[in-house]
Amino acid sequence: MLKGCRTPIPNFKKATSGCWKSGSLLECVAIDDENADVRSYSFKDPAGGGFNHKAGQHISLLLPLEGGDEYRTFTIASSPTMPDEISLTIKTNRPNGATAWMRDNVKIGTNLTAVGPTGQFNIADNPCEDLLLISAGSGITPMMSMLRWLYNRRDDIKITFVHYAKTSDEYLFSEELSNINDDYSALNLYQISTHRDDGPISGLPTASQLKSIIEISDQTVFCCGPAGFMDVIKTVMLDSGLDEAQYHQESFGVDKVDNAPQEIDENAETVTVRFKDKIFEAAKGANLLNVLKQNKFVIPTGCKSGMCGTCQMKLESGSVKMNQLGGLSDGQIGDGYILACCSTLENNLTIS
Ligand SMILES: Cc1cc2nc3c(=O)[nH]c(=O)nc-3n(C[C@H](O)[C@H](O)[C@H](O)COP(=O)(O)OP(=O)(O)OC[C@H]3O[C@@H](n4cnc5c(N)ncnc54)[C@H](O)[C@@H]3O)c2cc1C
Ligand code: FES
Numbered sequence: 234m235l236k237g238c239r240t241p242i243p244n245f246k247k248a249t250s251g252c253w254k255s256g257s258l259l260e261c262v263a264i265d266d267e268n269a270d271v272r273s274y275s276f277k278d279p280a281g282g283g284f285n286h287k288a289g290q291h292i293s294l295l296l297p298l299e300g301g302d303e304y305r306t307f308t309i310a311s312s313p314t315m316p317d318e319i320s321l322t323i324k325t326n327r328p329n330g331a332t333a334w335m336r337d338n339v340k341i342g343t344n345l346t347a348v349g350p351t352g353q354f355n356i357a358d359n360p361c362e363d364l365l366l367i368s369a370g371s372g373i374t375p376m377m378s379m380l381r382w383l384y385n386r387r388d389d390i391k392i393t394f395v396h397y398a399k400t401s402d403e404y405l406f407s408e409e410l411s412n413i414n415d416d417y418s419a420l421n422l423y424q425i426s427t428h429r430d431d432g433p434i435s436g437l438p439t440a441s442q443l444k445s446i447i448e449i450s451d452q453t454v455f456c457c458g459p460a461g462f463m464d465v466i467k468t469v470m471l472d473s474g475l476d477e478a479q480y481h482q483e484s485f486g487v488d489k490v491d492n493a494p495q496e497i498d499e500n501a502e503t504v505t506v507r508f509k510d511k512i513f514e515a516a517k518g519a520n521l522l523n524v525l526k527q528n529k530f531v532i533p534t535g536c537k538s539g540m541c542g543t544c545q546m547k548l549e550s551g552s553v554k555m556n557q558l559g560g561l562s563d564g565q566i567g568d569g570y571i572l573a574c575c576s577t578l579e580n581n582l583t584i585s
Contacts (some may be wrong), residue, residue, distance in 0.1 A: 294307065309350060399428040
C-alpha cells in the first residue's frame with residue numbers, strides 16, 4: 234500500500250476464478266469511441282479469470298495482420314481495482330498498420346492472444362506521497378490507470394495531473410477527469426492545449442509554464458508522450474533539482490530496430506543462438522531482436538529502445554551486451570533476464 238493511503242472504501246467486485254494467464258485469449262466485450270481518433274476496447278478472460286496488473290503496466294496483443302502475426306503493446310488504462318475486465322485506449326486513426334487493422338477488424342466477441350502484463354512504469358513499485366502524472370496525447374493511458382486506481386482507493390496523497398493535447402477538443406477522458414476532480418480533493422487537474430489559446434493555460438510545455446502550476450520539489454514524476462515532449466519535461470524537472478531516480482518515463486515506441494540499416498560484416502565472427510529447440514548462426518555484434526526476426530520468430534515488442542520491458546527473455550547461457558534504459562529491474566537482471574531489442578550478441582547463447 235502507498236504511504237499515506239487510506240483503507241479502500243468502495244466494495245470492489247472480485248474476479249471469481251483465479252487469474253488470466255499470459256499467452257491465453259482475451260475476448261473483446263466492449264468498444265467505445267473516446268473521440269474521432271481514439272477508441273477504448275474492453276477485454277475479459279473467456280475462461281472467467283480476473284486480471285492482476287499494476288497501474289501503469291502494459292499488455293501485448295498478437296494481431297493476425299496480412300503480412301503475418303505481429304505483436305503490439307498497449308497500456309492497460311483501466312484500474313487494477315476493477316479486475317474482471319481490462320480496457321485499452323488506442324489511437325486508431327492511422328490509415329494503415331496494426332491499429333488500423335484493429336479499428337477495422339476487432340469487434341465485440343473477437344478473441345486475441347495476449348502476453349503480459351509487464352512493465353516497470355507503474356505506481357505500485359514506486360510509492361510516494363506527492364505525485365506528478367504528466368502526459369501528452371495517447372500518453373495519458375498509464376496516467377488514467379494510476380489515477381483511477383488512486384481514486385478508487387481514495388489514496389490520501391497529493392496528485393497533480395497534467396494533460397496536453399493540440400486543442401481542447403482532443404483532451405481525452407475530460408468528463409471522467411472533471412468528475413474525479415470534483416470528488417477527490419487529492420487531485421489538481423490541468424488540461425493544456427498546445428496549439429490553440431483555449432483555456433486558462435495554453436502552449437507547448439516550458440519551464441515557466443510548468444513552474445506556474447507545479448512547485449517542483451521532490452515529487453515522483455511519471456511522464457508519457459512523444460519523445461520531444463518527454464525530453465522537455467525531463468530537462469525542466471532535472472534542471473529544477475528533481476532527483477533523477479524520481480523521474481519515470483514511458484516510451485510508446487520508436488522504430489529504431491526495424492528501420493535501422495543493417496550493416497552486415499561478411500567477415501564477422503559468428504555465434505550460435507539456441508531458442509525454442511532451434512539452433513541458428515548469427516554474426517557476433519548483431520542485434521538479438523533482428524536475429525530472431527530474420528529466423529522467423531515473432532516475439533512481443535513495444536518501444537524497441539530498452540525502456541518498456543516487453544521484449545524480455547531469459548538468458549540461460551552465454552552473454553549479450555545490453556544497453557537497457559530501464560525496461561528491467563535490478564532483480565530481473567540478476568535473475569538473468571535480457572531485453573532482445575537492445576542486446577547484441579557476444580558469444581554462443583541459449584535463450585528462452
Ligand atoms: C509500453 C507501450 C505502451 C503503449 N500504449 C499505447 C496505448 O495505450 N495506446 C496507444 O494508442 N498506443 C500505445 N502504444 C503504441 C502502440 O503499441 C503502437 O506502436 C502505436 O499505436 C503505433 O500504431 P501501429 O502499431 O498501428 O503502427 P504501425 O503502422 O503498425 O507500425 C508503425 C511502425 O512501427 C513498426 N512497429 C511498431 N511496433 C512494432 C512491433 N511491436 N513489431 C513489429 N513492428 C512494429 C511497424 O513495422 C511500422 O513500421 C504503446 C507502446 C508501448 C511500447
Ligand atoms: S521492446 Fe521495449 S524494451 Fe524492448
